Amino acid sequence: MSETIHIGPSILSADFTRLGQQLSDAEAGGADYIHIDVMDGRFVPNISMGPLVVEAARRATTLPLDVHLMMVEPENMLSAFAKAGAATIHIHWETGFHIHRTLTQIKALGCRAGIAINPHTPVGVLTEILSLVDVILIMTVNPGFGGQSLIPQTLDKIRQTRALLRRMQLPTDLMVDGGINESTAAAAVEAGANMLVGGSAVYNSQYSVQEGIARLRNAALGK
Ligand code: DX5
Numbered sequence: 765m766s767e768t769i770h771i772g773p774s775i776l777s778a779d780f781t782r783l784g785q786q787l788s789d790a791e792a793g794g795a796d797y798i799h800i801d802v803m804d805g806r807f808v809p810n811i812s813m814g815p816l817v818v819e820a821a822r823r824a825t826t827l828p829l830d831v832h833l834m835m836v837e838p839e840n841m842l843s844a845f846a847k848a849g850a851a852t853i854h855i856h857w858e859t860g861f862h863i864h865r866t867l868t869q870i871k872a873l874g875c876r877a878g879i880a881i882n883p884h885t886p887v888g889v890l891t892e893i894l895s896l897v898d899v900i901l902i903m904t905v906n907p908g909f910g911g912q913s914l915i916p917q918t919l920d921k922i923r924q925t926r927a928l929l930r931r932m933q934l935p936t937d938l939m940v941d942g943g944i945n946e947s948t949a950a951a952a953v954e955a956g957a958n959m960l961v962g963g964s965a966v967y968n969s970q971y972s973v974q975e976g977i978a979r980l981r982n983a984a985l986g987k
């Protein structure tokens with residue numbers, strides 16, 4: 765497991781009336797990347813943002829933009845998100861008949877390729893495509909909303925995924941998304957995650973963004 769833990773605030777929980785400031789705060793707080801949740805109202809029961817917001821975020825921060833596509837037919841939108849400034853594009857395994865082709869397209873656009881799996885999807889379905897994948901994104905909640913609780917069974921899947929990557933001797937990153945907070949971060953890292961997404965743990969009314977990131981990082985490191 766990589767010793768470095770990367771923390772990516774999810775702007776789904778940010779205050780959109782002042783998104784630029786919320787991004788600068790994340791950068792000042794030591795965020796490693798910015799996670800942007802794209803929801804289409806079909807794959808998930810919510811609608812959020814599109815390339816326009818990615819493009820605006822691109823102008824407001826120098827951090828890598830990690831774009832999580834929770835949408836059907838993501839292949840139609842890849843070049844729009846790449847042009848808007850995505851560093852990584854995650855597609856959901858559950859949305860594709862031709863995942864190999866779609867991952868190849870993401871790489872051809874010059875982006876890192878991420879494959880996301882829902883809580884019900886076993887990690888074993890990924891073995892044939894892992895050579896194309898830079899990041900596995902394990903959903904630790906059912907996607908669609910911020911502020912949900914981590915589903916405890918997903919911790920075992922993180923463990924299985926880390927074991928699989930070790931067995932296959934792959935340097936693939938292992939990201940977790942959903943319900944990652946001060947109470948769950950250490951368990952996710954212990955199970956093998958090296959990239960954490962934090963939505964409501966970073967953007968909330970209790971702490972500043974900087975403090976939210978610091979608390980999450982400390983918890984992840986077991987401090
Ligand atoms: C959920 C999104 C997450 C969300 C996480 O569908 O994919 O990225 O922003 O929010 P928290 O960290 O509050 O669970």
Ligand code: ZN
Pocket residue numbers: 774799800801832941961
């Ligand atoms: Zn997400």
